[in-house]
Amino acid sequence: METKEQKISVRAFGMIAEKIGSAQIQLIGISTIDELRESLFDQFPDLKNMKFSIAINKQLASGNAPIPADSEIALLPPFSGG
Amino acid sequence: METKRTPKNIFVQGAISPDSIAKSIANHSTKTDIGGHSIFLGQVRSDEKPEGKVIAIDYSAYEEMALEKAFEIREAIFAKYPLSCMHIYHSLGEVKAGEICLFVFTSSKHRKAAMDACDELVERIKAELPVWGKEILDSENHVWKVNT
Numbered sequence: 001m002e003t004k005e006q007k008i009s010v011r012a013f014g015m016i017a018e019k020i021g022s023a024q025i026q027l028i029g030i031s032t033i034d035e036l037r038e039s040l041f042d043q044f045p046d047l048k049n050m051k052f053s054i055a056i057n058k059q060l061a062s063g064n065a066p067i068p069a070d071s072e073i074a075l076l077p078p079f080s081g082g
Numbered sequence: 083m084e085t086k087r088t089p090k091n092i093f094v095q096g097a098i099s100p101d102s103i104a105k106s107i108a109n110h111s112t113k114t115d116i117g118g119h120s121i122f123l124g125q126v127r128s129d130e131k132p133e134g135k136v137i138a139i140d141y142s143a144y145e146e147m148a149l150e151k152a153f154e155i156r157e158a159i160f161a162k163y164p165l166s167c168m169h170i171y172h173s174l175g176e177v178k179a180g181e182i183c184l185f186v187f188t189s190s191k192h193r194k195a196a197m198d199a200c201d202e203l204v205e206r207i208k209a210e211l212p213v214w215g216k217e218i219l220d221s222e223n224h225v226w227k228v229n230t
Contacts, residue, residue: 055212074144079209082207
């Protein structure tokens with residue numbers, strides 16, 4: 001199944017980047033938001049206690065949205081600009 | 083004449099200088115249909131936290147998304163209010179306590195539209211732009227800013 005093998009690039013910002021120790025990670029075999037969360041919580045259990053939203057190609061994702069191939073995923077902690 | 087607007091860079095490296103704000107005001111002197119400007123300036127506040135006193139905020143952003151979002155907000159505000167001009171500048175990187183980190187500037191024929199638009203812009207910028215402030219403390223620790 002080709003979609004299961006897709007490699008996605010995940011960018012992290014703010015306190016999420018600080019917690020995972022990197023501003024960018026690669027994940028393989030992720031095709032939905034639920035799979036993404038599961039994979040992240042597996043690798044970085046601390047994220048379970050943190051609030052963050054997820055953007056797919058610069059759009060905030062809701063629910064268990066599908067992640068198309070070659071998407072740019074971003075993990076966004078609560079915004080605090082201004 | 084309808085001109086097509088495209089996303090503009092809103093980010094400024096470091097603090098926004100009072101000089102650049104003065105220049106921006108002066109640039110409008112030729113636009114004589116304007117009757118009122120409204121300006122909001124965000125300044126880094128030296129909060130006392132249990133972990134230490136805030137001496138600066140280090141701003142970071144998901145820039146590509148923030149610029150798209152800023153453009154979307156800009157278009158919505160232009161559609162809602164009869165504005166002549168709108169400018170948004172937000173700092174990235176380190177801004178010391180007492181320095182300016184956000185400059186929002188709206189102009190219109192009459193004051194009410196400029197004031198209401200400015201207010202709504204500031205609220206939307208703070209709530210919707212993927213920008214983060216890391217508060218640098220005098221204790222060499224840091225905490226992540228929380229918007230209220």
